[in-house]
Amino acid sequence: MRADAARNREAILRATEELLEAHGAEHVSLDRVAAAAGVGKGTVFRRFGSRTGLFQELLAERATALGAAVETAGSPLGPGAPPLERLLAFVGELADLAERNLALFAAHERACAEDKYRDPTYLRWHAHVSALIAEARPGMDAGFAAHALLGSFDADLARHVMADGGVERLKSSVRGLVRALLT
Amino acid sequence: MRADAARNREAILRATEELLEAHGAEHVSLDRVAAAAGVGKGTVFRRFGSRTGLFQELLAERATALGAAVETAGSPLGPGAPPLERLLAFVGELADLAERNLALFAAHERACAEDKYRDPTYLRWHAHVSALIAEARPGMDAGFAAHALLGSFDADLARHVMADGGVERLKSSVRGLVRALLT
């Protein structure tokens, strides 16, 4: 990739973040993103393929730290801890991520629509949660339960819940769900 | 309401159903609906206010039977039965409804977007589920759990699950969730 291409890529990503933060998921069109990044619309599509691709990549970027933390040992997040503790820790982190990136979560959902189950980030999360559930409750349909649990981080639901109680409410409610599910 | 208005209203509703069935949620635009119903686009908007309104009203129509069944006594659905049985019966019915109206569920979701929590039909379901959960598990955040549980009927998730196992898979998985939650 040429140097100017890399620079533009970064500019587009940063402009998207800013617009998301400033105007909410609904009002971020690719025209606006391109204008804010100081590039043409064609450039946005060349780099990210589509609206979906743009938000997927932005989410992936924001989620890398969590993904890495899950695979490195030590602490309740990583391997070694019992599944219940790992899952409780994971949903806690996810809640924090959702709070800090509510608009991105919302935009990502709308953009991915039915391809939700093919998004790499979602797939990683699902595989992780699903494995933990399967380990703790062998009889259960773990894949389905994992989807249902991850559904708790639907941007609209998260906003709705956090509007009355903040992240702490979201965290404690999801943890309650996890405990009920795995106990 | 004038007779011709009532006739058109019905024509629009039926045309929407047919298009939904024939082409899937994605390809039902209000232009098409109007054309298929044999009316102008303005008529569609006057009757239903917006795309959202149209799908909300269609869903409400399809859901009336279930709503009534829930409130009439007798059978595990209605009042009198213990909450676990009532909830198990309710999610079973909901799964059937989702299967028969997958495209409508999908269109409704996309159209309602963030107003999901203001849709009258969803609100009724949520109140019902929430009350049953609160009755069976006083300590739990019933409102949140109800949202999470109803999230299982997200059209994309339902399609994904039913693609491999049909309605029965959906039913048994959701029932598994309900049992884990209320036991």
Added chain:
DNA sequence: CTTGCAACCGGACCACCGGTCCCCATAGTA
């Protein structure tokens, strides 16, 4: 049956969206 008007209808019209395309500019290299 006629008449009058309020309610209703239709579809041209609008702003905007995601996505495409192709000609031009430029970075990187020999």
Added chain:
DNA sequence: TACTATGGGGACCGGTGGTCCGGTTGCAAG
């Protein structure tokens, strides 16, 4: 410096949800 593949820009396209207003029509009163 000169050459070329890669990247950039923005006009353009089909289609969308939503608006608006001039013409039409149901319907009840007389």
